[in-house]
Amino acid sequence: MKIKYTLIKKEDNTKARLGKLETNYGTYDTPMFMPVGTRASVKGVSPKELHEINSGIILANTYHLWLRPGEDIVNKAGGLHKFMGYDGPILTDSGGFQVFSLARPKDITEEGVKFKSHIDGTKLFLTPEKSIEIQNKLDSDIAMSFDECIPYPATREYVEKSIERTIRWAKRGKDVFNNERQSLFGIVQGGEYEDLRKKCTEELVKIGFDGFSIGGTSVGENKETMYKMVEYSTKYLPEDKVRYLMGVGDPIDIIEGVIRGVDIFDCVLPTRIARHGNAFTKYGKINLKNAKFKEDFTPIEETCDCYACKNFTKAYIRHLVTVDEMFGSTLLSIHNLRFLIRLTEDLRECIKNNNILEYRDEFIKNYYHGEDYLNKKTKGQDD
């Protein structure tokens, strides 16, 4: 079946929405956070553990599975769910973002994108049709259109040309789309320009999709700019379709996204920082590698209900991280994912209670301790 979104309630003071999403594998409440499992595995976390932290949809990636093991193998295995032993909903990203990180602007043509495999340098060519064909075979529950993730900053002229192409690509993908059980999402681009975001949104709505994503954020702009990009997108999206903000997962960005009407998020941040020894906490991100945790025999968060917090101490996890034991990454991944999922659970309560702005302010006070986070770049420090 196609995915079905139902809007349950809007928050009184913001655009935040409480909703439910019916999928092939159950119904889930939104706002929700989706863990990322690029290569058909959420790094370090088993499907059983995902279930235990109350995770819903997870992500997998078209580009990566195309290269290895290949969509035909996944298809022969009976589809992605059977292949990876996951009985929850799966969304596949189109490969558009990998193009953004692997290809050069000149390699992007009307037909598709030419780029080199990150594994062995093999020349590859990905088109909207090919991306959809692969996703149809992977048999995920939600497929994404193949888009161009526009770098930041980009000139208005470039963005304008790019979204026109992204719209044509979305149409081409939809035309070849062929999987009854699968849904297809369109991706809104447009950089930081409201009129271009509006135009892109309207054109995608005309083509018709089962849900919509907001793309092109978190590519080097500061947080304030990113929030504007989100606002300029949700403003023009239909209320009866789900909205997915791609790649966003810094806790505050999830809160601000929900406030602007976003329903679902995904991000590698919780699992990546976990592998680098970091944990989200209510009072800010902590680095378990820090010497100060050597003899800290308390959990990461006393109030957290995750497996890591209920059974292990910071001193132990610090030890695992220090000696590079895999289990350390697993515990931190479980905690960080649970942290974001709990955050979305809180936000859903806030929407019911109409107090999301108070929740946000309290969160910022605890998490940033007065730090000027709004001017932080969303990607490294490329100056």
Next chain:
RNA sequence: GUGGAAUUGGUGAAGUGGUUAACACGCUAGAUUGUGGCUCUAGUAUGCAAGGGUUCGAUCCCCUUAUUCCACC
């Protein structure tokens, strides 16, 4: 006991008679947003065993001592 070799930071080590003693690991911090990458960035020596000498100047040359290793009695 005799002969030989060695002694540089927490570790393994490079190196030169003359401004800031390589590199790696470790350690200490930081980064990380549709995941190529347990990755990236930065910091980290009471001045080179101790003492004395040669020299304008020695970690690098000489002497003594200490310690370690190898070979032979």
